[in-house]
Amino acid sequence: MAEILIENVSKSYVSKDGSVQALKNVNLAIESGDIFGIIGMSGAGKSTLVRCMNFLEVPTEGTVSIRGKALSDLSEKELRKEREKIGMIFQHFNLLMQKSVLENVCFPLYIQGKRKGEARKRALELLKIVGLEDKAKAYPAQLSGGQKQRVAIARALASDPKILLCDEATSALDPQTTSSILKLLEEINRNLHITIVIITHQMAVVREICTKVAILKDGEVVEKGSVEEIFNNPKSQVAKELILTDGSQQTDLKPVIQSGDRVRIVFSENSAFEPVIANMILKFHEPVNILKADTKNVGGVAKGEMILEFPGDSEKAKAMKQYLKERGLAIGEVTDSVD
Numbered sequence: 211m212a213e214i215l216i217e218n219v220s221k222s223y224v225s226k227d228g229s230v231q232a233l234k235n236v237n238l239a240i241e242s243g244d245i246f247g248i249i250g251m252s253g254a255g256k257s258t259l260v261r262c263m264n265f266l267e268v269p270t271e272g273t274v275s276i277r278g279k280a281l282s283d284l285s286e287k288e289l290r291k292e293r294e295k296i297g298m299i300f301q302h303f304n305l306l307m308q309k310s311v312l313e314n315v316c317f318p319l320y321i322q323g324k325r326k327g328e329a330r331k332r333a334l335e336l337l338k339i340v341g342l343e344d345k346a347k348a349y350p351a352q353l354s355g356g357q358k359q360r361v362a363i364a365r366a367l368a369s370d371p372k373i374l375l376c377d378e379a380t381s382a383l384d385p386q387t388t389s390s391i392l393k394l395l396e397e398i399n400r401n402l403h404i405t406i407v408i409i410t411h412q413m414a415v416v417r418e419i420c421t422k423v424a425i426l427k428d429g430e431v432v433e434k435g436s437v438e439e440i441f442n443n444p445k446s447q448v449a450k451e452l453i454l455t456d457g458s459q460q461t462d463l464k465p466v467i468q469s470g471d472r473v474r475i476v477f478s479e480n481s482a483f484e485p486v487i488a489n490m491i492l493k494f495h496e497p498v499n500i501l502k503a504d505t506k507n508v509g510g511v512a513k514g515e516m517i518l519e520f521p522g523d524s525e526k527a528k529a530m531k532q533y534l535k536e537r538g539l540a541i542g543e544v545t546d547s548v549d
């Protein structure tokens with residue numbers, strides 16, 4: 211049984227300027243133990259979708275079920291109880307600035323009716339999990355962005371959730387801090403058996419920790435599957451675009467990527483790619499331009515990708531691509547999809 215099942219979910223917002231359809235017939239099954247990424251450009255509907263998962267937004271149509279229970283069938287009280295089991299963290303942390311770190315984590319525990327002593331004991335345990343036990347007495351203003359997010363994670367864990375929804379939780383952080391927060395989320399998923407849903411516009415985040423991903427565009431799921439599948443063989447324009455630019459501002463690639471002679475190659479095994487490219491150049495006596503080269507951690511497996519520009523002689527370029535394919539490399543044409 212899926213941990214979160216989204217069936218035919220649509221969501222429209224009506225305002226004085228008219229109606230916006232933020233989600234269109236979305237279907238997703240998120241299994242227990244998944245680290246599930248939902249990625250898309252700004253306005254694609256990601257936040258709306260994640261807010262439908264705990265009924266902060268009620269879908270206009272369709273059903274959201276948590277472990278087989280349709281949220282729309284629950285009473286207010288039952289819904290509140292169900293929501294306790296769904297933690298949430300945000301881009302801007304949403305901490306209580308006038309309260310200490312410890313009191314921030316105690317807050318949901320007090321709401322649950324825990325006494326002060328008991329709440330503080332539990333909050334200290336949670337701060338230890340996120341590596342901040344020495345900051346219990348500090349105030350949020352005295353913390354770095356990464357530390358604030360750790361407090362928010364500790365607070366989200368206070369109600370022993372089964373699911374943790376992360377809405378752009380690393381978008382305000384630098385790459386190194388992002389990595390440390392993602393590592394923490396991975397530990398939480400593994401050690402506390404919490405299913406994690408990650409909303410992001412950064413493919414790098416998906417690649418670093420997600421096991422599965424759904425790609426949203428204009429409120430629709432255009433592609434979904436394992437991160438490896440989608441990364442190795444993106445089908446939709448938006449997936450190619452997200453992978454190519456990695457959600458970053460690599461706009462300098464845009465003007466040059468127009469020709470069929472530019473290909474993206476993906477190393478799906480731990481092959482040392484230097485010799486493959488070097489040997490190809492030696493064999494064909496032709497240089498290639500390396501427009502982009504990168505190695506990444508994809509779902510825990512070391513992977514590499516490159517964008518190569520082949521020589522103008524298309525027969526030779528064809529033979530060179532064939533050479534790479536024969537060596538087990540996934541090859542995709544790079545078209546003018548990055549506009």
Ligand SMILES: Nc1ncnc2c1ncn2[C@@H]1O[C@H](COP(=O)(O)OP(=O)(O)OP(=O)(O)O)[C@@H](O)[C@H]1O
Nearest residue numbers: 223225230232250251252253254255256257258259
């Ligand atoms: N409360 C609202 N009232 C009216 N329209 C809304 C509301 N919330 C979202 N929308 C619209 O729904 C669409 C999807 O918005 P949503 O915030 O879910 O996208 P997103 O993918 O999370 O975007 P971003 O990455 O910029 O946060 C957008 O067109 C947005 O303007």
